[in-house]
Amino acid sequence: MELIYKGSVKDLYKKNSDNLVFEYSNRYSIFDWGEMPNEIPQKGEALASMAASFFEYLAKKGYSSHYVAAASPTSIEVQSVNVLRPEWVEGQYDYTIYQDNPTHCLVPLEVIFRKHLGQGNSLEGRLKKNPAYLKDLGLNEVPNGETTFTPALVEFSTKLETSDRYLSRQEISEMNILSETELQALREQTQIISSELEKLFASFGVKLWDGKLEFAFGARKANGDRELLLVDSIGPDELRLTYEGLPLSKEFLRQLYANTPWNDAVKKSKELAQERKSQDWKAICKDELGQHPQTLSTEHIEVSSLLYKALANEVAGVVGRTKPFASELNLKLWHQKAQKALELV
Template sequence: MPVLHSTKNLQITTPATETSTGLGVFEYTDAYTVFHYGRMPDLIPGKGEATARMAAFNFRLLEAAGVRTHFRRFIAPDRIEFELARFPAQDDLPLSPGVRSTLLPVQVLVRTELPQGSSVHRRLAAGTLTPAQAGLRTLPAVGEELKEPFVEFATMVDDVNRYIDAAHAQRLTGLDDDRFRTLLDTSVTVNRVLTEHARAVGLRHCDGKFEFMVAADAGLVLADSPGTPDESRLLFDGVHCGKQVLRNWYVDNNLEVPVNRLIAEGVPRHRWPTPASLPGECLPVMSDLYRSLSETWTGERRWNVPDLPAATAAVARIIGH
C-alpha cells in the first residue's frame, strides 16, 4: 500500500499473495498532509490516537450495516490490524478480471454537500468539470447540499491523484458490470451510514473518499479508514473539523506549496521547498479539535479537552475556518 501521502505507518505481519490476503497493522501518526505534498513539518499531538479510534468505531458501525470491511481489531491506543491486499504497480494496470487479494487502484468519492474547500468549486471555475457532470443545473453555491450524491473516481497510482470517469475507473479495476455496480452501491451505502451518524451527533459529513480491495474469495471489501478526518470532510457549525483548516491557513498566508506546478515542471521531490511550519498556537488548538471530534463521534470521553462547540470556536478564532 502507498505510504508517501499517508499519515499512517504500515507494518506487514503476513504478506499478501496472489491467492491469499495477508495481515497488516496501521499505526496512526500525529502527522498531517495537505496539497499532495506528503507529510508536513509539524505533528499534531493526539491526532493519531483520535483518528484511530474513529476508524475502529466506523468499521464496526459499517459492519453492523452489512458492509464487509478489512478491519480485524483495534490495538490501543493508535493501531488497527486489518486484512492486507497487494498494491498494484503501474505495470499491473489495468487489472485483470480475475485478480484476487489486490487493492483496487481507484478511489471512490461520494459528495453530498459542496462546502468551502471542495475541489468541485475549483474545477467548475476552471472548466475541467461542468455542472451537468456533477448532476447540477447551475453553478452551486458554497455549502450547497446536493439532492443526490455525486459519485466520482480518482486514480491512486499517480504522484497526484487524477479524476477519471466511470468507464476509465471500471477499466482500471478490471471489474465487470455487476461488480462495478456493487462497488458504486456499496460506496453510496457507506456514505449514507456515515452521513446519518454524523447528523445524529451534530456534525455534517459532506464528502468521503473510499478504497476497496478484492479479497481472496473475489469479494469486494472496504479498506483504508472511512469516515475519519483524513478521508472525509466533516463540519460542525460551519467550521471544518480536519485538515481543511490547515490547508486554508497556508493558502490565506500565501504559503501553499505548488505541488501541481512542481510536478508539471519535472522538479524532483528532493528539490521541492520545505513547507513553512504552523504557528505554535495552532498546534494545541488542532490537538483539541481532533480529540474533541473523536469523542463526539465515538461517544467515548478519554481526554480533558473542550467540547466540540468550544474546540471549533477556538479554531475559528485562532486559525480561521
C-alpha cells in the first residue's frame, strides 16, 4: 500500500482506487500542536478497535459512513473521499473551490455537539462577548455550567485551516460551501448520532459531554442536495467523556499539560498569530516564546495507555465485538490509577 498522508495520530494508505486504510499510531496530539514527544503504548490498537465498534454500531442503527471493515488490529478500511483544501489568499482562506457543489469530498467543517456544558466551558464566555450568536444557536439566554441540551446544541468550526475557528451562520453562508438545507441536515444528523452515542456510553457508566464529528458529501440527491456520510474516526480523541468524575478522553492528556509553560505559550502564540493574520502560530511558540511540549513521566504514559485500552474493552463488550485487550483492563482499574496521577499534576 502507498502512504499518502502522515498525520499527528494516524497514517493514511491508499489500498486501491476506491478505498483507504487508516493506520492508527501510538502518537497523540493536543492543542492543535501535532505530534507530541511521547508515544502511548497500544493507543493505536485501542483507537482502531473503537472506530470499528462505533461505525458498526451506528451502521446497525441506519447511519451511513465511509467505514468498510476492520483491516488489522491497528487499522480500518474506509471509502476514499477527496479533500479540497481552501487557498490562503491575502491573509484569509478562499473557499472558491467549493462553489460548484462538489460531491464525494470532505465537508470542510468540523461539527461540534454539546450535551452538557460544565464549569469552564468556552461557549458561555463566547456568548457573553457576542450575544448575537445566541440567535444562531437557537438560544434565548446565555447558558451556564449546569446547562444540558436536548437535543444536542450544534456548532460549526473550520476544519482545513491551521487553527480552528467557530463560524456563524452568516460566515458559513459567505463561504458558499453548502446549502441551507444541507447545513440543517448536518445539524440534525449530528444530534441524532450524538444521542445514540450518549445512550451507548451510559450503558456502562460513562457520561458523554460533547464531541466533534466530521462528514463528507456523498452522491447528489433528487432535490439537488448531497448525501452526508460520517467520516474520519470516533473515539476519545473526538469526544469528551467522564467516568466517575474523571476525564476519560483526550481531556485527560490536556490536564497533564495544563500547568506547563508550554500550554501558556500555545495560548499566547495563537493570539499573536491572529493579530498578525499569520497561519504559523507554532513558529511563534517555538521561535519567539521558546516553548516546546514537555515529555510525560513513565507513570503518566502508563495510565494514559490504560485509559485507551480500558475504554476500548468496554465499548467492544457493549456492541458485541471481541475485547481487544485482557479483560481485567477495565475502567474501574483505570479510575484508581488516574486519580493518583492527576493528584500529582
